[in-house]
Amino acid sequence: MFIFKLLVILTLGYWIMMLGDTLWARKLMRQLPASPKPGGSASTESFASAGLAQPRGTTAKELPLVSVIIAAKEEEASITETVKHLLNQTYPRFEIIAVNDRSQDGTGHKLEELRKWSQGKRQVEVPLTIIHVTTLPAGWLGKNHALYQGFLQARGQVILFTDADVLFQPHALADAVHYMKETEADHLTLTPKIVVNSFWLSAFVQYFFFALSLYIRPWRANIDSQHKHGMGVGAFNMITRQAYDRIGTHQAFAFRPDDDLQLGMRVKQAGLRQRLASGRTQLAVEWYKSLREAVQGLEKNIFSGFQYRVLPAAAGVIGQLLLFFFPFVAIFVLDGWVFWSYVLSIVLMLSVYSLLIQSLIGKIGKELLVFPATVCLLSYIVTRSVWLTLRQGGIHWRGTFYVLEQLKKMKR
Known part of the structure; x- marks a missing residue:
């Protein structure tokens, strides 16, 4: 007894x-706010169409270029919808780099079709770069290598690493860039809405994130005074180019399956400013289709x-x-x-x-x-x-x- x-x-x-x-x-858990509308003056007309809040007199060209990098392996069922959602973003300055990581299904073919489709649409002005990785060097996990290859082709001052099955609402990039600028963050990571199609899967997903939260306490990412515990979510890791270089890029954790978390941890350990927020009104992902x-x-x-x-x-x-x-x-x-x-x-x-x-x-x-x-x-x-x-x-x-x-x- x-x-x-x-x-x-x-x-x-x-x-x-x-x-x-x-x-x-709970005081540290934040919802990603929608970026406010501009004043509507002649000098901010470009922002009115983008739904961004920028100072009067600022032009779209002065916004940071965002390079969205997607690693896709055996993702023929989701990659088309993900890229088309991204092409529909209201943010005026971004590029998409999709990396086909040695896929044996139709992922590469789908990506090439998307490139031809986007080139044939006048209203689609977003550069879409497709990279086909055919071999995996020693010392790398496939996803980490693919994301790094995407980065080598990226031109943006801000890098967004995301997954091939994430659906973005039209203002997602605009909201994220505005929030990064507002908080002066070097790294922003968002938790998406998790789409589930069954009771038992929903129950397990909820418990998994509950247990994970007690284990890693992700809210500590928003405490600027501590530099030991960080957070990264594979669906949305947005980081400045300077910060990414400072943490050693994906080369520093090339063989880690938890690359998203490692990126967030290294941001904190480097003394950089990190923000974690809920992006469930901006992002959605079907994590798994069934409990099995x-x-x-x-x-x-x-x-x-x-x-x-x-x-x-x-x-x-x-x-x-x-x-x-x-x-x-x-x-x-x-x-x-x-x-x-x-x-x-x-x-x-x-x-x-x-x-x-x-x-x-x-x-x-x-x-x-x-x-x-x-x-x-x-x-x-x-x-x-x-x-x-x-x-x-x-x-x-x-x-x-x-x-x-x-x-x-x-x-x-």
């Missing part, structure tokens, strides 16, 4: 601490979040089960003050969950009812990811096998 008393004290203390931290963190696909996708790379170390991964699974799952079991087998302490822990836990999900995703639904099941599912995925990686001696990622010993050497 002593062990249960000790465990409930630790559990209750943890959730009290997390509630306090979350209430404080989510499980299969995460089990390939979630071990990288623990830097391929077994003990931290084991601690993560055990901690989840003891702090997140066991309280739901304890209320059926224990009594007295221990019972009521676990009841209070559950109330605090679900309060933290609700506050974080409202900030990250924007809504709370009946998915909350299956919270314990999603805890078990994520614990299973982490365990299986460790087992598969060790058994295979590496990971299969985007059609390429990477040896574990190489991954460990490049973990920092």
Whole structure:
């Protein structure tokens, strides 16, 4: 019985601490604001059509050129829609560089069709560059290499790294550039709206981002006084060219599957200014199409979040089960003050969950009812990811096998 008393004290203390931290963190969680409309004078007519707020007398040519870089591997189902959404942006100065990363499907053909289509439309004035990567050099993960190849062709003062399945609302670039300028940020990363098509996938996605947030606490990106913890989201990493060069470009983390997070971490460690905001009204992405696909996708790379170390991964699974799952079991087998302490822990836990999900995703639904099941599912995925990686001696990622010993050497 002593062990249960000790465990409930630790559990209750943890959730009290997390509630306090979350209430404080909500002040740092921001929604990307829409860029205000200009005054409409003759000197700002170009901005009226773009929906940008710039000082009177500023011309569109004085806006920074944004280079949007997309890495696409086996993305024939989504790449056309993504590029067409980007071509519809109201921001007047940007280019698109789409990199076909050794795709075996019709991705390259789709991109070439898009280039011909854009060249034949008078109203489409956005330069569209297509790069076909056919080989992968040693020491690189495919996506990182593709993004870097895109950067080598980029002309912009601002670089946006994004994925091939992200849908942009027309004012997304305008809002982001305005916010970067307003906050004097070197790096802006946005969390998109996650599109899900089933109850169980929605429940798991919500729990995954809840657990991830408690693990990495992404809101610390908005604290300028700390330079240890940063954040990056693959759907939207916008960074100035100067800052990207300063962190060593993708060459500095060429062999990291979590390249988006690594970019954000290195921005902070370099002492640069970073901003994290919710872009759910500007961006949307269907992360996975089904729960099965989510499980299969995460089990390939979630071990990288623990830097391929077994003990931290084991601690993560055990901690989840003891702090997140066991309280739901304890209320059926224990009594007295221990019972009521676990009841209070559950109330605090679900309060933290609700506050974080409202900030990250924007809504709370009946998915909350299956919270314990999603805890078990994520614990299973982490365990299986460790087992598969060790058994295979590496990971299969985007059609390429990477040896574990190489991954460990490049973990920092």
